[in-house]
Amino acid sequence: MIHKTTPNGLLAIFATILFLVAPMLSFSQSATPKKTAISLVSDNGEATVMKFDAGAMGQKTVSTPAGEALVITMDDGTPILKKGFPDLPKLTASIIIPDEKNMQVTVTESSYTDFENVLVAPSKGSFKRDVKPSDVPYEYGTAYQEDAFFPKDIAEMRDPYILRDFRGQTVIVYPFQYNAVTKTLRVYSEITVTVSPKEKGEAINVLKRHVNSDKIATEFQNVYSSQFLNYGSDIRYDHMEEEGNMLIISYGTFMDEMQPFVDWKRQRGMPVEMVDIATVGNTKTAIKSYVANYYNTNGLTFLLLVGDESQVKTSSTNAGDSDNDYGFISGNDHYQEIFVGRFSAQTGTEVTTQVNRIIAYEKTPVDDNYFSKGICMASNEGANIGDDGEADYEHEDLIREQLLGYTYTEVAELFDGTHGNVDAPGNPSDNMLRDLVNAGAGIIQYTGHGSTTSLGTTGFNNSDVGTLTNTTKWPFIWVVGCSVGDFRTTTCFAESWARATSNGQPTGALSSFMSTILQSWAEPMEAQDEINLILTESYVNKINRTFGGLSINGCFSMNDKYGNNGNEMTDTWIIFGDPSLVVRTAQPTSMAVSHNPTINPASSTFSVACDVENALAVLTVNGTILATAKVSAGNAYLSFDALANEDPLTLTITGFNKSPYIATISVEQSSGSHVLGDVYDVPGHFPALADHLGTIKYSTTLIDLGQEPKGISPDANNLFSTGIAVYPNPFDQITSISYYVAADAAVTVVLYDQSGREIKRLVNNEMQVAGSYQLTFDGTSLPVGAYFCQVIIDGKPQVEKLFIAR
Structure with a gap:
């Protein structure tokens, strides 16, 4: 271990931070602050070695009963949020661990610098967004009377969890320790840890593998790449990729209205089965049991519930109403094995509205470049208490910059207060949001206050949604805000977007992610950060294209970083819409495709040339999937059993930000030579x-x-x-x-x-x-x-x- 102690004066930290440790505190950063790096050193299937290189740190000065004090932040860090204890950040990363072993973490190498005469502010802890941060006082707890460093250990682990095909565990590293009695701040520049099996101790949340567990759904392969630091190097198992499937549990009266949705999903390559809730049993216990049995017997990637709460019951956890609870199948944890969504509807017409909207968006996108336009909305609150120490508007402003650095060309700011940039002075109104949505927006992001029927910023409510006229320009929406998805006893804000029409044509939104309970300040902001980082391809080899995959990937990151506080948000955040929706972030363009227009009934293969790598080619006949294949090196090769008859085939090819290619393939038996x-x-x-x-x-x-x-x-x-x-x-x-x-x-x-x-x-x-x-x-x-x-x-x-x- 390498360390040094630095007295009062001008201090260099990580070669990018300068501290002046004195009653009046200040710091300056270089123009290009160092990024935190968490890297995999080695993984042999039993032990995993990880290195944490701390990035740029920051500080904010706050007034406390003991005088001016520091709130410490750092790149990619999240606050510990232990009320009354020093407000310090941590780093986290999840790894795949052996299926049935009890694991331990050991610090094998570290380097730190001690800084003296530093007063670190106490944390206000975690609290909900119905509480104003300014109303919560700074309270110095018992840690400030103890002559010891907090946290005591610089590395620990959360409980293991099961995420579908793998058993995972989150490693927590604390790059800062603080002794309040000596006023010493210890800052680690690097920490290397080894996670290995313990010789003794009973393992929890063990993973019992099924015989046919050698296939990974494409959507979860993308999730694992984002979730596990050692996924790419995992040598424990060999796996094949396959397209995910969907189970629809529908209120019986709505099954006819759902059939076009089923037909389209199958045409684009997704196996779908639809069952009547009467067959399942309309209780949360019956639904949870049915879904778990279906998952274990058939495999399952997406679950879609069709009906309002009285027609298809929601589940619940200690946190509140929870459709996501149906996705917690393996292990006693809050990491879903499947993506769960809901078409909340009270009538067949409301179901048709949601079905038609999804099919039109995926199958026949309009030639209007609204897809690359967005809206970011935020309150004026949360400074020093939000994730990364950001106020809501600061958080959304960073998201806006990410979107503009990707495929988005215009992203409006609707922020409470006056903050410069493109944000207009004063508070935005409901009319401003209505005009932007009607003109066309492909994505809407919100961080702020909410109620069951409205947003705090703009005041946009259910009645306003009903006046929208965006009949061909539908956004998808992520909301950090209280109770906007509380649908069990009333028509909530999320439902109004799902059911909205104008003159019988769908308006509103494609899918939204909204909470059934009061949300907290920092935790859901982390999820929203991760959603947007993956959406904008900010990570190498971490890509997800479905609304469900993006949303739940964000929740997994929140769970890793915030533990139980994150779990509450994950449980109660609901996807109102199709979890398998493939989002678009730019105007769809055509694919160059060539293939034979006919096929011999005795053939068992069909080839397609296509200029879009990883596009999915699908052959169907009479609504049944015949074969699927990904385009690789310009070609897709589809293999299948000999055709049973000469009914024409349908070839469908889909790709990210591409218009689908659809063609009919004639089946022809020739008696001669061509x-x-x-x-x-x-x-x-x-x-x-x-x-x-x-x-x-x-x-x-x-x-x-x-x-x-x-x-x-x-x-x-x-x-x-x-x-x-x-x-x-x-x-x-x-x-x-x-x-x-x-x-x-x-x-x-x-x-x-x-x-x-x-x-x-x-x-x-x-x-x-x-x-x-x-x-x-x-x-x-x-x-x-x-x-x-x-x-x-x-x-x-x-x-x-x-x-x-x-």
Whole structure:
């Protein structure tokens, strides 16, 4: 351990902070403050080593009964919030731990500096937003009479939790310790810890794995990347990625209105099952049991409840009413295994409103760039008490900057008070918000006060929502505010946005995240920070696109950082809308897609060329999912069992900020051969090419669509039994080259221009097993004209002509 003690005077901390420790306190920061870095040193499946490098620290001076005192903050830190104890920040990170072992954390290395004669203010603790921070006094507790450092230990862990496929645990590190009697502030610049199994002690929240637990839903793979520091390096288990599924529990009368929603979700690749609440039983115990059994039997990613509270009961925890409680399935913790949402409706018409809004947003987005416009709203309160020590408006101003640094082009400020920038003087009104929403906003963020039927800032209420006319321009909304989602006994503010219409057309919002109880000041601000950091891709390899995934990822971060205080907020924050909604942050653009317009009923594969990596391609027939595949290296390969009939297929491709591509694929049984090429005498027509390809005479390429490819009809001197297919042909940029290998053989595939010059070697004498193959050729950089593809299988060449036309 390295340490030093610094007396009164001008102090350097972390090479970026200067302190003047005296009755009047001040500091200055460099233009580029150091960022906190939490890094994984090693992970062998049992023990994990982590390093915490403390970033820039800050201080604010507050008046207390003992005089002027410091409130300490730091980059990426969150306050301990222990009332009456020194107000100091902490750092946290979650890791994957072994399924059934009791773990311990050990500090293996640290470096600190002591600063003397420093008065640190006591924390006011955690309290709800119906209490004004200025009304809560600073009270010096018992820690200020003890000649000892607080916190006692610089590292500890919260209880283990189960998050679906993994058992996790949060490590807490305290970069600051304070001895109130000696007035010594100890500041750590770096701390390295090791988390390892204990030899003794009973483990809690152990994870019992299912036999078929080798697949991870795509949405949760994204969550794990954000949640666990060691997820990418975890060597405990091998997993495959799969698309998530949805269970809908609906009030029986609403099931017909929900069917278009079910059909669309299946068309875009999500397995969906809908059940009547009468089958489940309309009690929270029955619903919770049914969902847990379904999860354990079928796997489950999204749960959608359809109906108001009396029609489909909400659950509850000690914190209050909680739909999220249905997602707490494995372990005794507050980390959900599934994403839960609700279409709150009292009539079939209100269900249809929510269904139509979601389908239109995902399937047929309007050509109006409202998607990249946003609104940030905030109160004028919370200074020194909010997360990161921020007032509400400071917090929202930072979110606004994040959005503008991403894909958003305009983000309005509606802040109470006068704060400069683009914030107008005075307090914003309900008319200001109404005009912005009607003009088009893709996202709305709020931090402030609220009630069951209104927002504090602007005063916007249920009646105002009813006057909206944004019939094709719907935002998604995240609210930090009290009781705006308290829907059990009245029509709450969140429900008014979900049910809103104008002349029978949906207005209001797509999905919103609003609380059933009074929210606290700091804790939900942390969740909102994390939501926006992930939304704007501020992390490397931490991306989430669904409203449910974004919202709950934020809650997980809040749980990590604030423990039980965060758990209360997680329990009672409700998604009013579709948790699987794929959000848009910019005007959707088209994808370049090419594929065969028909398919042979005997086929079991179908290929698609697409210019959007990771776009999801889906084949469905009569509302049933046939196959799904992600686009990789410009292609998606869909595999399925032989078709049962000749009903047409639907191909649907979706991607982030892309308009869906939808096409009908005809199923055709051919009794003869189709022409895929022309007759060439290569030496006679292209003498230069003959030097490379040899003297090859061949006739038309013939493929019998009713059977396996029979190949090119050769002359007697060039006998081979495979064929080449090029689609599309002609093409302007990208085409697919398919060929068939009858038996294991060495294969070479080369592209030439008309002069015989080699353009590209796609396969170079590789051994390939018998079967069908498909390659992608990108001719974007080539001029228009004719080219030749030579495929040599087991020493036997064949040639197909390609045409680039623009």
